[in-house]
Amino acid sequence: MRETAQPGDLLDWYDAHARDLPWRVSPADRSAGVRPDPYRIWLSEIMLQQTTVAAVKSYFERFTTLWPDVAALAAAEDADVMAEWAGLGYYARARNLLKCARAVVADHGGRFPQTRAGLQALPGIGPYTSAAISAIAYDLPETVVDGNVERVMARLHDLHTPLPEAKPALTALADALTPQTRPGDYAQAVMDLGATICTPRSPACGICPWRAPCAARAAGTMADLPRKSPKKPKPTRLGIAYVAQRDDGAILLETRPDKGLLGGMLGFPGSDWSETPEPDPPLEAEWQDLGEEARHTFTHFHLRLRIMVAQVGGNAAPRRGAFHPRHSYRPASLPTVMRKVHDLAHGRLREML
């Protein structure tokens, strides 16, 4: 009979191989008594939701430089925070980030709650993030279950039930392994293991601290786990984006409504996005078809955006949106799909960039 997986073996591996991350307190520093800053742990966990470490790093550095603590972030302008989040995706996270920071300041005296339930009552903090902050920031024995943990548990126990059906069972398995000692380091260790050794495609079982007790390794099924329910095909939607530039170089942009796709973000005015979009120019002008489409894929559909451009006079009065002065217009503040529109259109417009 194989021996059962031991949290201690994973912690030993973590002590030697923990990744050095901007928001992380190393296991050595942690054992010396250094405590993580809950603000930085919270911010990193929100950014890391469905997002890779590589993509998060520069955003984390920028945010913590601009807003070093929760009070500073709570006092920030919405537009500034949304602009800094541009490109990272899942923009509801940024809207909830601000709501959460302001709630922490207004309702909790500027300190994050120190219980999982208290954390989970805040905007943008769900089951995973509440457990992660509890464990990592406060060293509470909460069980984190993210995609890494699901994969590691499914393999360790050779569980073939497909996700999301398997989620409760995987959570129970993860819960049974969570140690009372060093739960914060343990939580980070399982995720590091999933991110660097027990990877989705070709896991490095040969150097895994849990190779001996791993049931999927024994059965040779590790590359097939966890199983997942088949995904739906993505439909293609069409749309029209309008890029208007005033003679002084100002660009017409609109802030999108808070609800829905790209909510709260800046973008070029446009039609609806559907199979048969209705033209809807934001002002009267001689619109010219750029002749090139911006193509972009969202989570659940492909988009092909036709681009119309126009140069307009200084007295142009848009029905929608507002002109942004040339010197305050930053394409980097646009969500990626809109930045693609910019990239395609800017060669056509004299004063852009």
Add this chain to the structure above:
DNA sequence: CATACGTGGTT
């Protein structure tokens, strides 16, 4: 329980 919600890297 299913769906909406971004993006960039990898295979």
Add this chain to the structure above:
DNA sequence: TAACCAAGTAT
């Protein structure tokens, strides 16, 4: 090129 994947949450 297209599909898959990443430290999920809200509704």
